[in-house]
Amino acid sequence: MRSTLPTFNEVWQRQFRSGFLKQLQEFPAEKKFLIGCSGGVDSMLLLHLMFFFCPEKVRAIYVDHQLQHMSAGWGTFVQQQCQQRHIPCIVQPVQVLSGNLELQARQARYQAYAQHLQVNEILVLAHHQQDQAETLMLRLLSGAGIDGLAAMKPVDQRENLTIWRPLLDISREQICQWAMDLNIQNIEDPTNQDIHYDRAWAREQLWPVLTERYPKMQNALARSAVLMQDTQDILQEIVQQDLKSCGTAARLDLTRLNQLSKARQRQLLSIWMKGTAQYRPAFDMVERLQREVIAAKLDAQAALHWQGYYYVRYQQQLYRLTAAVYQADRNAIPVEQVLQLNLAANVQLPSGSFKIQQATVGLSRDLLNRPLKLTRRQGGEKIHLHGRVGNWPLKKAIQEAQIFPWTRHTIQILSTDNVMLGVFTPQGFWLAQSAYCTAGGWLPILVSSTLELNDEH
Template sequence: MRSALPAFNEVWQRQFRSNCLKQLQNFSENSSFLIGCSGGMDSMLLLHLMSFLCPEKVRAIYVDHQLQSSSEQWGQFVLAQCQQLNIPCIVQTVDVADGNLESQARSARYQAYSHHIQPHEILLLAHHQQDQAETLMLRLLSGAGIHGLAAMREIDVRQNLTIWRPLLNISHEKICQWASQLNVQNIQDPTNYDTHYDRAWCREELWHILQSRYPKMQQALSRTSYLMQDAEDILHEVLLQDLALCGNDVELGLHIFNQLNPPRQRQLLSAWMKGGDQYRPSFDMVERIQNEVIHSKKDSQAALHWNGYFYVRYQDQLYRIKKEEYLAEKTEIFEIQNIKFELNESVSLASGQYKIQTENIGLSFELLNKKLTIEQRKGGEKIHLYGRIGSWPLKKAIQEAHIFPWQRHTIQILSIDNVMLGAFTPKGFWFAQSVYCETGGWQPKLMNKDQTHR
C-alpha cells in the first residue's frame, strides 16, 4: 500500500503533510501516537496517512463496544490492516452502561483510550470538517452556549490525555477522494445510517435540506466553531480572574460572587461545577444551584446533587463536596474503642491524621501507653476547654469553630475513667481541662495533607 504514496504525493504535501509537520513541531520529540480506529473510512485513512508520516511512532486501538453483532469481526479487520502496515494494534472490549447510548458509548471509549495511552503519547482521532459542523449544529439545537458551540478543537489538551484531530479541517468529500486514491479498505457501520441516533438523523435527513439552500454550510459552520473557540479562550481568561477573586475549585465566596453581573455569575458557576470533567452542567442545573442553594434561606440546609458532587451553602460560602464525603455522616458509625498513644507516633482517626508530640501544656506522660477510650460524639456533651472558664456545650464550640455540618460526625471524644481529656475535630485536638493536665505534657497535633505524605 505504501507504493500508492508517489501518486498521492502532491495532495499529501499541500493539504495534510504540511499541516501535520506544523503541529508536530508543537509536540515533544519523544511524542508518539495512538490512533483510535473504528474501521470506518475516516479512521482507516488516518491510519494509512500516519503510517507514511511517522511509521515508527504509531499504534492503533480498536474499541469493541459489543453493540453490533459484527463488532468482533470489525476488530479483526482493523488488526489485519494494522499488521499489513506493520503497526501495533490493541483490540479492547468495553461494557457500555445504561442511559443515553451515544453518550455512554463515548464515555466507555474514552476510558479505554485513557487506560492504554502511554506517557508522551498523543491520541489521534479522525474527526473531519463535516463532523465538526454536525457537532456544532446538534449542540446549537440542544441550547448550548459558547463552550458547546466551540465544538471540537484540533488540539484538545485534557486532564489525562492530549487529543489531535489532523483531519478536522478536511472535507468529507476530500477524505473520500484520498481514500479512493490510496485504495484504503474500510467497513460500514449500519448505525451511521440509523436515524434513531441524533447524529445519523442530522447527517441523513437534515443535512441535505440545509445544504441544498446553503451550499457552503459545512465551511460556514466550521468557521463558526473556530470563532466560538476564540470567544471561549477570551471568556476563560475572565473566568480565571473571577475564580481567583471568589475562591477555588472547592468553594466560592458568595459575597464577592454576588457582586458580579448575572452573566458572569452563570458562566463562573457553570465552569466551576464542570471542574475537571469534559462537559458543563445544563443551563437548568445552573439555575437550580442559584435558586435552590445560593438564594435559599440562610438558616436552611439546602444541598443539590449533580454529577457525583453535592453543592452546599454554609457561612456565606458555596461548597463543592464529593458525594461520598457529604453522605458519610449517614453511613459512617464509629464504635467506642480503646486506644493507646506513644510519643512521636502518627495516628489516623476519623477527623484526620495526628502526631503525638510534646507541647508547653498537655496531657500527663503517665497516660502514654495507657488504655484510653475514644468514642463518637452523641450530642449534649459539655467540654471545659483548657484556658477558659467553666464548661460549655460542645455543640456551641463546634458552631463557633465553623466546622462543616457534613464533617461533624467525625468528632470523637478522648477520655479515661469518664474524665474527658479532649476532643478530636477536623480543626484539631481540643485540649480539655482535667487533673491530667501538666506543663510540658503531650498532645495529638493535627497534620496537614502535605505532612501526611512526607
C-alpha cells in the same frame, strides 16, 4: 462522471502536506501515535497518511462495539490492512450499556482508547469538516453553550489524554477523492445511513436541505466553531481570574461571588462544578445550585448532588464535597473505646491524625500509658475550656469555632474517671480545665485534619 475536486497529489502539494507536517512537528519528537480506526474511508485514509509520514511511530486500534453481526469482520479487515503496512493493531471488543446508544457507544470507545493509550502516545482521530459542522449543529439543537458550540479542536488537551484531529479542516468529499486516487479500501457501516440516530439523521435528511439553500453552510459552521473556540479561550481566562478571586476548587466565597455580574456568576459556577471532568453541568443544574443552595435560608441544610459531589453552604461559603466526606457514616465511629497514649505516638482518629508531644501546659504525664476513655459526642455535653471561665455547652463551643456540620460527627471526648480531659476535633485537641492540667505536660497535636478531605486536590 469523475469529480472535478483536486486530486490527492495536487492537494498534497498545495495545502495539505505543509499543514499536516506543521501540526506533526509541533508535537515533541518522542511522541508516538495511536490511531482510532473504524475501517471507514476517513480513518483508512488517516491510517495511510500517518504510515506515510511516520511509519515507525504509529499503532492502530479498532473498537468493536459488538452492536452488529459484521463488526468482528470489520475488525479483521482493519487488522489485515495494518498488517500490509506493518502497523501494530489492537482489536478491542467493548460492551455498550443501554440508554442513549450513540452516547454509550462513544463512552465505551473512549474507555477502550484510554485503556490502551500509552504515556508517550497521542490519540489520532479522523474527524473531518462535516463531522465538525454536524457536531456544532446537533449541540446547538440541544441547547449547548460556548463549550458545546466550540465543538472539536484540532488538538484537544485533556487531563490525561491528548487528541489530534489532522483532517478536521478537510471535507468528506476531498477525503473520498483522495482515498479513490490512492486506491484505499474501506468498509461501509450501514448505521451511517440509519436515521434513527441523530447524527445519521442530520447527515441524510437535514444536511441536503440546508446545503441546497446555503451551499457554503458546512464551511460557515466549521468557521463558527473556530470562533467559538476563541470565545471559549477568552472566557476561560476571565473565569480563572474570577475563581482565583472567589476561592478554590473546593470552596467559593459567596460575598465575593455576589459582587460579580449575574452572567459571570453563572459561568464561574458552571466551571467550578465541572472541576476536572470533561463536561460542564447542564444550565438548569447551575440554576438549581443558585436557587436551592446559595439562595436558601441561612439555617437550611440544603445540599445539591451532582456527578459524585455534594454542594453545600455554610456561613457565606459554598463547598464542593466528595461523597465520602458528605456521607460519612456517624455510626462507623464507636460510641466508646479505650485509648492508651505515649509520647511521640501517632494517633489516627476520625477527626484527623494527632501526635503526642510535650507541651508548656497540658495533661499530666501520669496519664501516659494508662487506659483512657474515648467517647463519641452524643449531645448535651459541657466543657470547661482551659484558659476560659466556666462551663460551656460543647455545642456552643463547636458553633463558635465554626466547625463544619458535616464533620461534627468526628468529634470525640477524652476522659478518665468521669473527668473530661479534652475534645478531639477537626480543628485540633481542645484541652479541658481539670485536676489533670499541669505545666510541662503533653498534648495531642493535630498533624492532618479531616477538613483536608474537602479539597479534591
